[in-house]
Structure formats: C-alpha cells, structure tokens
Amino acid sequence: MANRLKPLPHAVWQAEQARIVLAAARRVDWRRMSPKEQVNYLFSVQGPLPVIDAHFGEDSALAEFYRHCAHEKTGEQRDRCAALLRGLAAKRSTLLWRPELAPALAAVADFQRHGCRELADWQPRSRNPFRQLESLVRHLFDQYGDVPAWIINSWTAGRLFDGLNIADLTVHLGRGGALRTFHRLPVKLTRKVEHHLRLAPAGYTFLQALRYAQLAARGLPEWLGPVLDSRLGRRLERDDEFWLRVVEFFAAAPMVDPYQLGPVCDWIHRKRSVGIGDEPAQPGFSLKGRSMQSVLEQTAKWHRQLAKEAHRQPDNEPAHGTTWEPLPVQDFTGGSKCKVRITQLLSYWDLIDEGRALRHCVASYLGACQRGRSGIFSLTLDGSRALTLEVQANRTVVQARGLLNRRLNEEELGWVQRWAADNRLLIPKHLFG
Structure with a gap:
C-alpha cells in the first residue's frame, strides 16, 4: 500500500x-x-x-x-x-x-x-x-410502458446511483416487477406506499419520491416541503419509521410552524446519537408523553447552548483549523460594489463562526463536509451574514437557512437562483416555499 x-x-x-x-x-x-x-x-x-x-x-x-x-x-x-x-x-x-x-x-x-x-x-x-x-x-x-417518470428522469439528470442502482431498478420494473420486490431497496414498502411511489413527480430523486409516497400514504402530502427541508430530505435514517412518527407528531399539533421540523429533527438526532451537554446518548429516545411546546423549548435551548459553546473548544472536539477539499462549485459575487457574496466554507472554524452568527447548528455538518457529501456556503448581503446554504455532492441545494433557522426571502432567493444557474445546481421546489 x-x-x-x-x-x-x-x-x-x-x-x-x-x-x-x-x-x-x-x-x-x-x-x-x-x-x-x-x-x-x-x-x-x-x-x-x-x-x-x-x-x-x-x-x-x-x-x-x-x-x-x-x-x-x-x-x-x-x-x-x-x-x-x-x-x-x-x-x-x-x-x-x-x-x-x-x-x-x-x-x-x-x-x-x-x-x-x-x-x-x-x-x-x-x-x-x-x-x-x-x-x-x-x-x-420498459416493456409495458409503466416505469415511473422520476426513474426515467434520473437517467437524463445523471442520477444513476441515487441511493440505489437506477439502471438495475429500471430493468426490474420494465420486466413487470413490483417496486416492493426490488432486492436492493433500502427500506421495505407496503402496497400503499408503492402505489404512491409510482406516482411521484418526474423531477424527484429516489429519496424525494420515497418521502412523497410515505407522506401520501399517511394522508400528509402537505408536509412534503418541511420534510424535504429537514434531515429526512437528505438521508434515510436507520430507524426510518421513528422519524416518520416525528412528522406525525408535528402534524397532530395545532398552530405549529411546519418548518420547525428541521431544527427539532437535528435536536432529536443529537440526543439519540451523541447526547446533549453532560447527558449520554439516548438511542431509545421517543416523543411519547411529550408536548410540542416542551420539544420546541428544548430545541431552542440547545441552539443557544451551541452558540455559547462555539467560543470554547472541548478536548473531544476537532481542531478549529480542520479543513477539507471544496466541492467543485464556484463562489459568487453580484450587485453593485459586490453587494452579494456566496462563499464556500472550508474549515471547522468557518462553520462555528457561521453558526454563532446565525444561531443555528451548521457546525454539526463537519463530518459531511470532510467526507465530501456536502458543501456549506455563506451568503452575505452588504458584508453581513444573511443565509447558510447546503449543497450536496449531487449538485443539489438542499438547505437555505437564515438567522434562527428562518426561511430565505425573495431577494435572497433571486441571488441564490443566479448562483445556482451559474454553477448548474438544482434547486428543489420545496426550497421556494
């Protein structure tokens, strides 16, 4: 070697x-x-x-x-x-x-x-x-003409290995095979989920189509945007059924901002996998017996703790100077006197600084950046940090968050669209909502 x-x-x-x-x-x-x-x-x-x-x-x-x-x-x-x-x-x-x-x-x-x-x-x-x-x-x-449009679209979009082998799946379905019997599916499908998975919109990735089908089967199609905007729209978790129950927990709560789902999922993931503060990890953590108000309060408290802890470096944390190779996506400047800048963050300290300024947990994406799965970009307006963007390795913008995890506004969206067009990046529809 x-x-x-x-x-x-x-x-x-x-x-x-x-x-x-x-x-x-x-x-x-x-x-x-x-x-x-x-x-x-x-x-x-x-x-x-x-x-x-x-x-x-x-x-x-x-x-x-x-x-x-x-x-x-x-x-x-x-x-x-x-x-x-x-x-x-x-x-x-x-x-x-x-x-x-x-x-x-x-x-x-x-x-x-x-x-x-x-x-x-x-x-x-x-x-x-x-x-x-x-x-x-x-x-x-496609012998019978019924291979779903999103699978055919994956060929033209260059997503042949999109969580599963698209070419292999195309051959399986083209011969009349059922989706739920495909031997390499990462999750088991019910007949109801399979039915909706075949009806997913043409431009969807496999994971987006799966989330569409899972929510439609539960009668919650209106939650697709918030789900795709959360960590559930970026990866399949090992205990996927648990995370779908988190969505149902939100759907059952009256007068709650659906886009609080993303921060809450990040808090739960941290609680289950690493632990918060001096608490050990709780792999069996659930929302049973908890109120929506208490969950939102604890999530907000955790974000405040992240902002405070960014000023110190615990012994078990990676060095602030930790760096990684950038994604092949160009930075951007626009407007008179370079009013807008979109810059890729390439060190752990940059992530910490970004999270402290906008009071969110972007520093938790260190591992994804090091492995090349994601790139984190910072959008500044007139020199002030305004937005944090996540781009996955498949050149899709999957997150855009401002101060306290707010959604992007129309002005910011316009600049993000120009930057995405220059770099041939895909912006999913849920990001507009």
Missing part, C-alpha cells in the same frame, strides 16, 4: 510527459469524421487518462466518453459500448457526443443485454438529446 503513495521516479515521469506531448502532436480533427469513424477512432486508442486527454484534446467530448465507455473496461464491456455507440451513430442520434450523457450511455450498454427490445428497432423522434435518451431507455427496458 505504501508503494502506491511514493512519487514516480524522474525517468518514469519524463517518459509519461513525452507520451503526452506525442499524443497531443498526433491529435486529429475528429469532428470532420463521419459518426461511425468517430466511434472507431474512440476505441482505437488506449493509455492512461492524461495521455488520452492530450490525444483527444482538453475538455473533449471524446475524452469524456473514453472515461466512461473504455477506460478500465474489460474487452467484453468495451465491445458492448462500441456496439451501442455504432448503433447510435448509424441513426445519426444527437446523443453523440454529449459528454454529460456519457455515464448514462455506458449504463445502457451494460444493461442492454437484459433489455426487452433491440436497438435496431428504435427510431429517435426528437432532436433533443435528453428526450432521445428517455425514448431510448423506454424502448430498450
């Missing part, structure tokens, strides 16, 4: 650089080739990725297709990918060469042998490459 971490010998490094220069010198203008010749050209080269990038050109569509359809593939896998791309080339499909669709086409090639129809019988009816991909997936894998 240690040998893998050693730097390359200088002679090896020089040889690698020479290969890169030679590959760049041999680069040809592949766009002048016919589609079939382009596919043959793609699979005619081999080598490490730096050499391939030099051969095809920086940021080339062919280089991206090579990464997903040829690099580190077995001979059989390369042949399947080549056959699919040749078939698409023969039909003059606009799926070639869209680099963002390369992973999806590689998955189509991997699962094509399990399809219900032949590629030769497919005819694209639109010039739009994303609609062509939807049509191709339905043609190859």
